[in-house]
Amino acid sequence: MEKSIQTKNITVKVFRFNGDTDVLPYYKEYKLEVSQEDVVLDVLNRIKWEHSGSLSYRRSCRHGICGSCAVKVNNKGVLACKERVFDLIDLFGDELVIDPLNKQRVIKDLVIDKKDFWDKYDAVQPYLVADVEEEPEKENLVTPDEVEKIADADYCIQCGACYYSCPVIEVNPEFIGPAAFAKAYRFTSDNRDDAKIERLETVSQMGSGVWDCVKCFECAQVCPKDVNPIDKITRLHQQTFQEGVAESNVATRHAVGFKHSIEQHGFLDEGGLVFYSEGPLGMVQHIPEAVNMFKNGKIPMPWNLPKSKNLEEIKKIVKISSTAKF
Amino acid sequence: MVKEPILISATAHYSMGGIPTNIRGQVRKNRDELVEGFYAAGECACVSVHGANRLGANSVLEALFFGRHVGKEMVKDIDNLDFGEVSEADAYNMVQEINYILRNNGIESVSKIRDELQESMTENAGVFRTEETLKKQLEILDSLRKRFKHIRIEDKSRLFNTELQEAIELGHMLDYAKFIVEGALFRKESRGSHYREDYPKRDDENFLKHTLAYMDKDGNISIETMDVTLGKFEVKERVY
Known part of the structure; x- marks a missing residue:
């Protein structure tokens, strides 16, 4: 028709x-x-x-x-x-x-004026850092598998749609933001690059770094090139552990706390998670919430915590896959 | 299958020709002389590496190779170059172009003249052209150039004035269009992407040469030719 x-x-x-x-x-x-x-x-x-x-x-x-x-x-x-x-x-x-x-x-x-956007973009060294011969005689080979890791991070056109839609930027002007994180990942996952550790240190700082992302997915939603910045932020979380850059702080311990909980019970132990990431004092601060959650049947008492049937297998999986050092 | 109409239009994807340079990127003043200290590289330049048609993906040669190559040549030359003499009057030319557009209180609109320029150039000076369509286009260009003198823009501010920018660009497009049409009229043959329906054959005897075109202050164009340096490939008819 x-x-x-x-x-x-x-x-x-x-x-x-x-x-x-x-x-x-x-x-x-x-x-x-x-x-x-x-x-x-x-x-x-x-x-x-x-x-x-x-x-x-x-x-x-x-x-x-x-x-x-x-x-x-x-x-x-x-x-x-x-x-x-x-x-x-x-x-x-x-x-x-x-x-x-x-x-x-x-x-x-x-x-x-996109100066704030560009300043943060510059902060992650958005270029390949490598000793490249000026007149090389052969190509720098990158295998298809290695290109695959860069994924869609390379499609970013720096339009700023994600950055100026990010709710964290609105309340925290230090936050590096989704576009620059995606760009950082584009190079930390490039096998030719020599500044991986430096970049991971930049993006894992408290306040400005990846741990302050609130995971709202707005950046993935607005991106016109399907770069999916939040996916790259998650991969940066993982890389900071894989490369031993992650320092022990409330944010990283919150992430590792999940692992401990799964390792011990096969289930999420929310009380244990708070204790591991925020310590005894943090535990005390959260008592009113815990009481409320208990009243509504959201959490069990510690002695009633269920254990997964296949706990031994879960422990093995956690052991071989974890890169956390604390 | 659902059939839906889509809008299409011709667009300027690449300009064959441009600022004539030698292989070092030095701009030619004419057939025999260069302009000292003036270099061009990239899509604005014409080193004449492509012949009469630039094939797909080959503009990379200009964008990547010549950018680097000409840059290096400039570094070699720079110690032996002095600053040229510049007068206040030279700078004033540019200031005047901007001020004229900002202050002119005419009745013509930049976007209307630009639309007419685009449509008429596609119609009369596109890939297929004849003496008749090209002469007609020259008359249209003269009338558009006159109308351009009577434009008015709304934005008088000096802050991020994209309306001023569009007006300056239109002035330059009107000049450039005239080079295209006069060059096409002069070349009474068909070669590469230039197809004269009234002269469908290639004519190496008369036209195996470069066209050098000059515009005077009144917008009149004069044409000279320059010999072609043929490389290892002989000139052949395009059969695909």
Whole structure:
């Protein structure tokens, strides 16, 4: 069956602010007819070219490879040249609000100052550190299995959609953030790289590092290139243990505590986990929660902890697979 | 199977030709002279390694190889180069181009002129062209160039002004389009990606040569030719 091109009428509200002339930002409303072919960038271009030439936004390649045009539509981080308007209408209806990735960092309209993003990106040394001969006589061989480890971490286009959607960044300006973690992983998993340990030390610091990720999965959700940063963060957790970089602190002990619990019982012992990661004082602090959980049947008393039937086998598996040193 | 229409359009993927250079990346002033201290590499440059058509994936040669090679050549030259003489008037040319666009209070829109330029160039000076379509395009270009003098932009600020940037780019595209059309008119033969429906055969006797085109202050183009250095491959008809 042949179909014709469908169109819909929408209202677009665009965040406007020119630091040279405006005291406060405001929203400007535009009414447009959009087709099933249109992506968000087409909407921005049409507003700029047909309604208001001063509308400012970054754009360049128009096919999802330069990472310039990320914005938020109804608070969802999107790459403007990739996100179809019809899909957004399905999600949000026929009124779309287009905002910059971060309103506090606006230079003009949808253009933001990404300095914080780039500073953190630089902090993980986002390049291959290796003694490469300037004029090598043969290739540096990398096997397909080794390439497989880098996985999709190499597809990042630095658009910043994940970084400016990350709830940890909002409350913790020190946090390195999902994009730079994915980039760090791209090199810590590259067998040609010589700065693996240095990078793992950078990303495992308390406060700024991978342990402060709250695992909300927003970065995986918004990424227009399916880099899946949270998956890379988890792999970095593992690498810090594998490479002996992980130091004993509340975050790493929380991770290792799971292992101990499984090793001892085959089940999760939440009381034991708290004790292992936070110590006796932490245990005391959590007593009110523990009481509540017990009342609601969420945790058993220590003497009633169930044991897994195949505990001996579980212990063997834990022993051969664990890389934790504490 | 559901059949749905999709929108398609021609796009400028690569520019064959460009700033003429020798193999060291030094820019040619004309057939015989170079411009001292001026180098070009990458897609803006034309070292003439591709012949009349750049085959798929071969722009890597310019993007990767010549970037590095020309950089090294520049390092070799730099100790023997002095700063050229620059006057305030030279700098003022650029300032004037920007100020003209910022202050001009005309009635024409940059995006409309650009749309018309894109559509007419595709129509009249695309892969298939004839003397008739090219002459028609020259008239269109002259009219678009006149209209460009009467543009007005909304954004007068000096902060991240992408409207100003688009206007400057359009001015340069209008110049560049004229080079393409005049070059195509001059070449009364078909070669590589240039196909003249009124001259479908390759004519080595008259056109086995480079085109060097110059624009004067009034936008008129004059054309010179330069001999082609043939390498180990002989020029052959494209049969695929």
